[in-house]
Amino acid sequence: xxxxxxxxxxxxxxxxxxxxxxxxxxxxxxxxxxxxxxxxxxxxxxxxxxxxxxxxxxxxxxxxxxxxxxxxxxxxxxxxxxxxxxxxxxxxxxxxxxxxxxxxxxxxxxxxxxxxxxxxxxxxxxxxxxxxxxxxxxxxxxxxxxxxxxxxxxxxxxxx
Amino acid sequence: xxxxxxxxxxxxxxxxxxxxxxxxxxxxxxxxxxxxxxxxxxxxxxxxxxxxxxxxxxxxxxxxxxxxxxxxxxxxxxxxxxxxxxxxxxxxxxxxxxxxxxxxxxxxxxxxxxxxxxxxxxxxxxxxxxxxxxxxxxxxxxxxxxxxxxxxxxxxxxxxxxxxxxxxxxxxxxxxxxxxxxxxxxxxxxxxxxxxxxxxxxxxxxxxxxxxxxxxxxxxxxxxxxxxxxxxxxxxxxxxxxxxxxxxxxxxxxxxxxxxxxxxxxxxxxxxx
Numbered sequence: 470x471x472x473x474x475x476x477x478x479x480x481x482x483x484x485x486x487x488x489x490x491x492x493x494x495x496x497x498x499x500x501x502x503x504x505x506x507x508x509x510x511x512x513x514x515x516x517x518x519x520x521x522x523x524x525x526x527x528x529x530x531x532x533x534x535x536x537x538x539x540x541x542x543x544x545x546x547x548x549x550x551x552x553x554x555x556x557x558x559x560x561x562x563x564x565x566x567x568x569x570x571x572x573x574x575x576x577x578x579x580x581x582x583x584x585x586x587x588x589x590x591x592x593x594x595x596x597x598x599x600x601x602x603x604x605x606x607x608x609x610x611x612x613x614x615x616x617x618x619x620x621x622x623x624x625x626x627x628x629x
Numbered sequence: 630x631x632x633x634x635x636x637x638x639x640x641x642x643x644x645x646x647x648x649x650x651x652x653x654x655x656x657x658x659x660x661x662x663x664x665x666x667x668x669x670x671x672x673x674x675x676x677x678x679x680x681x682x683x684x685x686x687x688x689x690x691x692x693x694x695x696x697x698x699x700x701x702x703x704x705x706x707x708x709x710x711x712x713x714x715x716x717x718x719x720x721x722x723x724x725x726x727x728x729x730x731x732x733x734x735x736x737x738x739x740x741x742x743x744x745x746x747x748x749x750x751x752x753x754x755x756x757x758x759x760x761x762x763x764x765x766x767x768x769x770x771x772x773x774x775x776x777x778x779x780x781x782x783x784x785x786x787x788x789x790x791x792x793x794x795x796x797x798x799x800x801x802x803x804x805x806x807x808x809x810x811x812x813x814x815x816x817x818x819x820x821x822x823x824x825x826x827x828x829x830x831x832x833x834x835x836x837x838x839x840x841x842x843x844x845x846x847x848x849x850x851x852x853x854x855x856x857x858x859x860x861x862x863x864x865x866x867x868x869x870x871x872x873x874x875x876x877x878x879x880x881x882x883x884x885x886x887x888x889x890x891x892x893x894x895x896x897x898x899x900x901x902x
Binding site: 490491493513520526527528536537583598599603 | 632633655657658659663667675723725727728802
């Protein structure tokens with residue numbers, strides 16, 4: 470099968486690859502580009518482990534074909550830290566013990582980032598709603614919810 | 630193995646490509662890419678159209694046209710479609726709503742397709758490259774349909790005239806036990822003058838509760854008034870059994886939830902006073 474070109478920005482860096490037509494974004498990111506932060510969980514759109522941000526919107530990379538992302542700006546969890554300093558969400562997840570096996574964590578952080586980008590001071594209900602497409606089988610969710618609320622407070626204090 | 634994707638700038642060209650065996654139309658990917666990932670070997674390639682009209686929402690003179698590629702998230706945040714926000718937000722979690730399209734929802738098998746339940750109650754018209762169909766006709770024929778859906782259209786119900794309820798075991802995002810949508814018109818004395826009720830998960834695709842609609846006519850929306858409608862709510866249904874609920878359970882709880890919807894006892898539901 471002939472390869473097709475795809476070009477997008479990933480965490481601010483230009484990326485261009487030749488891929489098999491019909492390749493999912495998850496496969497392209499992990500196996501072609503080498504960003505393994507999005508995880509392949511269910512491949513059915515159910516678990517949210519593959520969540521990435523495409524042009525500001527939360528999407529599931531396992532159900533998105535890479536060719537449909539030409540020209541897009543893609544953000545993954547691996548692009549959040551700057552200069553070795555963790556993003557406030559990553560810091561809060563660590564501090565709140567919101568990660569156990571860690572498989573769901575990158576997707577959870579992507580979902581939380583979209584929330585905080587649009588709603589800097591969310592209510593608990595808004596956090597629950599924002600994370601409702603992401604499954605965690607370790608934590609029971611409460612530490613994750615608290616981590617997102619903590620990160621929001623941290624952002625507010627830094628902005629004040 | 631990756632499946633080839635062909636992208637066309639017009640629906641007409643995409644329709645022509647869709648005639649090839651094994652080709653499926655790609656909307657948001659939440660149905661067909663999911664099926665391919667699951668190993669559906671009947672799919673050999675994808676086709677999509679980028680025609681701009683498929684991504685447009687127009688509200689004019691009380692009528693709505695929603696392009697088939699419009700996502701649930703776009704409907705939920707549209708300032709003129711507040712009536713449909715509840716139904717649009719009933720679909721999946723945030724990421725799914727950013728991807729799932731109106732056109733795809735028309736093809737979603739039970740227990741999915743909650744937004745189509747709303748469209749059925751609204752008596753929507755489904756437009757394809759080959760012409761327009763009433764939604765009931767479209768749903769009856771959808772399995773054999775090879776024409777790309779371009780849009781859906783319907784008349785906006787009066788304020789408080791549309792009701793929607795999704796019942797799921799997990800909040801806020803869970804797969805439907807069942808969903809119900811109703812468009813009700815009431816006379817000045819409060820009696821129901823017209824009713825259109827649609828049910829999700831009570832058959833292999835959304836269906837009308839015609840016996841209940843008929844039993845509501847001339848009745849007030851009180852416990853006594855709706856009792857005849859609830860008694861016949863399950864008439865004609867053939868609910869499915871799946872990991873979410875058994876057919877028996879769905880049949881048992883349908884009148885309970887229909888009653889709550891008709892009496893306005895659903896949290897956050899806006900009804901006419």
